[in-house]
Amino acid sequence: MSLRGKAAIVGAALAGCGEAHGKSAMEITVEAVHGALTDAGVSLGDVDAIATCQPLDMLSGLTLAQELGLNPKFTMNNRMGGSSFLSHTLWAAMLLELRLADTVLICYGSNQRTASGKLMTALGLPTYEAPYKPLFPLSSYALAADRHMTQFGTTREQLADVAVAARAWAQKNPEAFIRDPLTREDVIASRLVSDPLRVRDCCLVTDGGGAIVMRRAEAAKDHPKPPVYLLGGGEGTTHRDISEMPDLTVTGAAQSGASAMGMAGVKPADIDVVQLYDAFTINVILFLEDLGFCKKGEGGAFVENGGIAPGGHLPVNTNGGGLSCVHPGMYGIFTLVEAVRQLRGEAGDRQIAGAELALAHGNGGVLSSQVTNILGTESTL
Amino acid sequence: MTGMQKDQGPDAVFAAKLAEGVFEIQKCNGCGAHVFHPRVICPACGSADLGWVAPTGRGTIYARTIVRRKPERGGDYNVVLVDLEEGVRMMARVDGIAHDEIAAGLQVSASIAEGANGEPAVVFRPERGAS
Incomplete structure (x- = not known):
């Protein structure tokens, strides 16, 4: 039995992206929920399973049920960091396929920018890392970038080109938080934070929320918008702390991508549009390699000189990504919403013509959890 | 035990x-x-x-970063991952060398010094014989 094409996203929405003054994380979440239910043409009372993960609320699934006035059959609160939501879609598809639930809501929201101005997290430094004061999570990614540069000759310029591409996409997205021009030189001249990563290698700190509604494929066409089918999904967990990552140049995306593409019956060359969790510029290079869009060690050359920018050989992070569009702390849900928009043809100036197959990929912890979803239009079933 | x-x-x-x-x-x-x-x-x-x-204490730098901090707040410091000869890896810092001279491949040896909060912590120094 395969989950391929058994469930679909029938509603998707964002809320509070950028700055949402005077709103709590749960209020932003519920605004996104309202938007997604409206988009799906689904009544709140029809929701019988919910999934969320919020950074500071350990019982956020319960808070969400309370806030929505629901008594769900299933409340999913599995926490793997920013990848959680791409795991929630897999559990949702299982519940739907087994007819344990009929309508599943997956959502997230954060007010970290207006509430604190920095990453809000309940996590402290790990016992065996705390004596050395790495910046959390930045220094972990800096160590991965340093190792990639040492081992494969990846250059400072290539890292910068990831941020430049994200900005170029953001300039086509009226909802993106930062749309000013950005050059490779700007990135390389930005403030050094934890070598080799500079400020412009780092994702934004914004508010924002997102939500999606999933139903069984057989019911998916009863909704106003074209369904976006979940064709495949897979996970990979390699560690929690960066000092325990077996090889800093190989992430769990190698496993999650192979699982997801295997289930979907597709290969990297089939994918029309790619949404990757770009917490830092090095992430995109690592994930493009591990997901099979290029060989290990060649990610730098792949992204160089506009390779993933508008007009490049692969459209990556068409909303502007966490680097330039929105990053409220756990970005995974935004990869799904942007993939849905691309597959529905709703992406405006940044629309990839004829997009039928999308890959959405979430990262959690410090390259620790990797979860990949393959999504497609009806023509891909 | x-x-x-x-x-x-x-x-x-x-x-x-x-x-x-x-x-x-x-x-x-x-x-x-x-x-x-x-x-x-x-x-x-x-x-x-x-x-x-007891490990030999000898290891090799696998990756390093330099956390940039204003001088009035204590200045820059390094954070490294070290591969010990026994085949395990640990986070640490390297003392006794300029931060920008630390790079993957550098041979180091362990000692015990103070961590960020004054606690005992394993730190490394360059192996002078090797470098």
């Missing part, structure tokens, strides 16, 4: 040894693998029969 003692878990044992100026890591009596961080069971074979051994 196994990982499943009645009194203390392996984290506490490691910390107590470090406080006495002793840096030891675990070795699995089942499969022979060295283990760090300290664990209850061996991640290679699942055995709970883990003993403590």
Whole structure:
């Protein structure tokens, strides 16, 4: 039995992206929920399973049920960091396929920018890392970038080109938080934070929320918008702390991508549009390699000189990504919403013509959890 | 001494040894693998029969970053991952060398000094004979 094409996203929405003054994380979440239910043409009372993960609320699934006035059959609160939501879609598809639930809501929201101005997290430094004061999570990614540069000759310029591409996409997205021009030189001249990563290698700190509604494929066409089918999904967990990552140049995306593409019956060359969790510029290079869009060690050359920018050989992070569009702390849900928009043809100036197959990929912890979803239009079933 | 003692878990044992100026890591009596961080069971074979051994202290830098901090707040400092000769990796810092001279491949040796909060911590210095 395969989950391929058994469930679909029938509603998707964002809320509070950028700055949402005077709103709590749960209020932003519920605004996104309202938007997604409206988009799906689904009544709140029809929701019988919910999934969320919020950074500071350990019982956020319960808070969400309370806030929505629901008594769900299933409340999913599995926490793997920013990848959680791409795991929630897999559990949702299982519940739907087994007819344990009929309508599943997956959502997230954060007010970290207006509430604190920095990453809000309940996590402290790990016992065996705390004596050395790495910046959390930045220094972990800096160590991965340093190792990639040492081992494969990846250059400072290539890292910068990831941020430049994200900005170029953001300039086509009226909802993106930062749309000013950005050059490779700007990135390389930005403030050094934890070598080799500079400020412009780092994702934004914004508010924002997102939500999606999933139903069984057989019911998916009863909704106003074209369904976006979940064709495949897979996970990979390699560690929690960066000092325990077996090889800093190989992430769990190698496993999650192979699982997801295997289930979907597709290969990297089939994918029309790619949404990757770009917490830092090095992430995109690592994930493009591990997901099979290029060989290990060649990610730098792949992204160089506009390779993933508008007009490049692969459209990556068409909303502007966490680097330039929105990053409220756990970005995974935004990869799904942007993939849905691309597959529905709703992406405006940044629309990839004829997009039928999308890959959405979430990262959690410090390259620790990797979860990949393959999504497609009806023509891909 | 196994990982499943009645009194203390392996984290506490490691910390107590470090406080006495002793840096030891675990070795699995089942499969022979060295283990760090300290664990209850061996991640290679699942055995709970883990003993403590003194590593040679020699290692090689695997990756490094320099955290940039204003001078009035203490200035820059380095954070590294070190591969010990026994085949385990740990986070640490390297003392006794300019931050920008630390790079992957540098040979280092362990000693015990103060961590960020004054606690005993394993740190490394360049192996002068090798560099």
